[in-house]
Structures are given as structure tokens and as C-alpha cells.
Amino acid sequence: MEYSAEAPRRVLTGITTTGTPHLGNYVGAIRPAIAAAAAGERESFFFLADYHALIKCSDPDQVQRSTLEIAATWLALGLDTQKSVFYRQSDIPEIPELTWILNCSAAKGLMNRAHAYKAAVQANEEAGEDPDFAVTMGLFSYPVLMAADILMFRAHDIPVGRDQIQHVEMARDIAQRFNHNFAELFVLPEAVVDDDAAVLQGLDGRKMSKSYNNTIPLFDTEKRLRKAVNKVRTNLLEPGEPKDPDSSTVFQLWCAFADADGVAYMRNAFAEGIAWGEAKKQLFERINDELQGPRQEYERLMADPGHIESVLRAGAGRAREYSVPLMAKVRDAVGIRALT
Ligand code: TRP
Numbered sequence: 001m002e003y004s005a006e007a008p009r010r011v012l013t014g015i016t017t018t019g020t021p022h023l024g025n026y027v028g029a030i031r032p033a034i035a036a037a038a039a040g041e042r043e044s045f046f047f048l049a050d051y052h053a054l055i056k057c058s059d060p061d062q063v064q065r066s067t068l069e070i071a072a073t074w075l076a077l078g079l080d081t082q083k084s085v086f087y088r089q090s091d092i093p094e095i096p097e098l099t100w101i102l103n104c105s106a107a108k109g110l111m112n113r114a115h116a117y118k119a120a121v122q123a124n125e126e127a128g129e130d131p132d133f134a135v136t137m138g139l140f141s142y143p144v145l146m147a148a149d150i151l152m153f154r155a156h157d158i159p160v161g162r163d164q165i166q167h168v169e170m171a172r173d174i175a176q177r178f179n180h181n182f183a184e185l186f187v188l189p190e191a192v193v194d195d196d197a198a199v200l201q202g203l204d205g206r207k208m209s210k211s212y213n214n215t216i217p218l219f220d221t222e223k224r225l226r227k228a229v230n231k232v233r234t235n236l237l238e239p240g241e242p243k244d245p246d247s248s249t250v251f252q253l254w255c256a257f258a259d260a261d262g263v264a265y266m267r268n269a270f271a272e273g274i275a276w277g278e279a280k281k282q283l284f285e286r287i288n289d290e291l292q293g294p295r296q297e298y299e300r301l302m303a304d305p306g307h308i309e310s311v312l313r314a315g316a317g318r319a320r321e322y323s324v325p326l327m328a329k330v331r332d333a334v335g336i337r338a339l340t
Contacts, residue, residue, distance in 0.1 A: 024208030
């Protein structure tokens with residue numbers, strides 16, 4: 001398990017367990033991650049970041065529910081848990097242990113510059129509140145927990161959204177400091193931002209995001225999926241009037257689910273003036289074709305949390321084959337040692 005130059009580059013990413021995955025999460029993150037893991041050229045680690053969820057969410061049932069939903073989603077979509085290591089953060093006691101040790105070498109000044117913390121302080125200042133109003137230590141030191149997630153598994157490549165690049169850079173900084181002060185134990189990670197990954201538009205044409213309330217559900221009922229697709233914003237052009245695909249959310253969604261021939265087909269249909277109702281009907285059918293098998297599997301899994309629990313525990317067992325030995329070295333390196 002020693003790192004060597006020939007070792008495959010290891011990929012690791014975490015999913016915070018708040019909320020229910022939507023179509024934008026699927027197209028932008030989950031589908032490409034599962035496809036990359038299936039291609040099997042690299043070791044992939046995927047985990048449910050439930051300790052991170054506590055920073056944003058103080059509803060225990062919601063944290064638990066979201067953990068179940070996200071695990072069921074990844075499994076229903078075909079994540080191969082033999083090829084990748086799939087686990088729940090809180091099943092790895094070495095992560096909080098490493099977090100503390102990293103806390104002791106991470107500079108407070110570095111954390112002061114974290115975007116999420118700075119945004120909270122700024123919002124407080126604008127509202128005339130104390131700058132630290134409602135800012136928890138969890139929010140403030142969150143990048144250190146994230147550094148522990150990454151450094152624990154000596155991951156090289158961290159696929160993340162743009163908002164997380166800074167956190168990966170902080171992990172790198174923290175690793176460098178530790179390696180310099182104690183022992184060369186950590187790999188220096190890099191953020192990987194996929195510029196080609198589709199950023200899916202939501203119902204109103206803005207980026208699909210829970211915070212804009214414009215999402216299309218991933219695994220709700222077929223009926224609700226159809227309803228949501230029907231709500232995608234269009235313009236007032238009548239059937240028979242040519243429509244511009246490149247400014248259309250319907251077309252953009254179509255492209256996320258169609259191959260090259262399908263894209264050419266719909267481009268042509270727009271030029272020929274396909275009615276919005278018809279375009280949406282076809283869009284719904286295309287999405288539903290891709291999702292109906294996984295949806296059934298999702299429902300089956302959601303009804304069997306015991307199975308998911310056992311999959312996650314097995315994943316944690318595999319993850320700990322890495323974390324336990326590394327943690328032993330970290331403890332030794334900082335002087336947490338037996339006295340004999
Ligand atoms: N903070 C990330 C997010 O909100 C989730 C996350 C937690 C993560 N730990 C990680 C991502 C480690 C990559 C690597 O999206």
C-alpha cells in the first residue's frame with residue numbers, strides 16, 4: 001500500500017449528505033463519476049460526507065435520510081463497489097483523529113481566508129450583526145476535515161465543483177506543512193474540475209440548483225418527472241415556427257441525455273418548428289428511458305436500508321485497510337507513541 005510513482009493515480013470525492021440528488025447532480029457529477037470508476041483505470045474512492053452534513057444541517061432525521069438516499073442513488077445507478085471503495089465518512093474513526101492532528105498544524109490565517117467562512121462573516125457585517133454571529137467552529141474549520149478526508153487516502157485527483165477548489169488547495173497546503181515538519185506521509189492532492197461536465201440548466205434556465213428551487217427530481221415518480229419536464233421554461237413560439245435550439249433549456253436538457261444522432265435529430269426538429277409540447281414529451285421519454293431501470297432499483301434499495309448499511313460497512317472495512325496503517329504512521333510521526 002506504499003505510494004510509488006507507478007501506482008495508479010487515485011481519485012477521491014465526497015458527497016455531503018444533505019438533500020436529495022436531482023437531475024443536475026446526476027448529469028454533472030454522479031453519472032461521470034460512476035462511468036469513470038467503471039472504466040477502471042484508476043482507483044476511486046467515493047464517500048458519504050456525513051460529518052460535513054452536520055455543518056449545514058441540524059435535523060438528525062434529515063442527515064440520516066439523505067445518507068440513505070444518496071447511497072441508494074449511487075448504488076441504483078450502478079456504482080461497482082468492487083472496483084471502487086464506497087464508504088461513509090463516520091465509519092472511519094481515523095478521519096476525525098487525523099482532523100485533530102491536522103488542526104494542530106493548519107494555520108488559522110489560512111482558514112480565515114476560506115470562502116464559506118468569509119461569506120458568512122460578510123453577510124453578518126452587512127446585516128449589522130456581530131461578525132461571528134451563528135458561525136460555528138465546524139464551519140470555520142471545515143477545510144481541515146476535508147483535508148483529512150483527502151490526505152487519509154493519499155488521493156491525487158479530487159473531482160470537485162469550482163466552489164471546492166480552494167478547499168483542495170488548502171488540503172495541499174496542510175499536507176505540505178505536515179510533510180515538512182514531521183514526515184513525508186501525504187500525497188499532495190490536486191483539484192480536478194471537469195470543464196466539459198455538463199452544467200445542467202434548471203426549470204428557469206439558470207444552473208439547476210437546490211438553492212434556486214428549479215430542480216428536476218432524479219428518482220421521484222414517473223408522473224412527477226413528466227410534470228417537472230412540462231414546467232421547463234420556453235417562449236411563445238407556436239408550432240410550425242422555427243425555434244432556436246441554442247437558447248433553449250429544453251434542447252440543453254435533451255443534449256445531456258442524447259447521443260450525437262439524437263442531438264442532430266432534435267436540432268433539425270427545432271428548425272422545422274416542433275411544438276414545445278411535443279419537444280417536452282420527447283424529452284421526458286428520453287430521460288425516463290435512461291432512468292426507469294435505475295428508478296426501480298432505487299425504490300428497491302430504499303425499501304431495504306439494511307442492505308445499504310451492510311454495503312457501506314463492507315466499504316468502510318476496505319477503506320480502513322488504508323486509514324488504519326496510515327494513521328499509525330501519523331501518530332508515530334507526531335509523537336503519540338507507546339512509552340516502551
Ligand atoms: N465539501 C464538499 C462539498 O461540499 C464535499 C466533500 C467533503 C469533499 N469532503 C470531501 C469533496 C473530500 C472532495 C473531497 O461538495
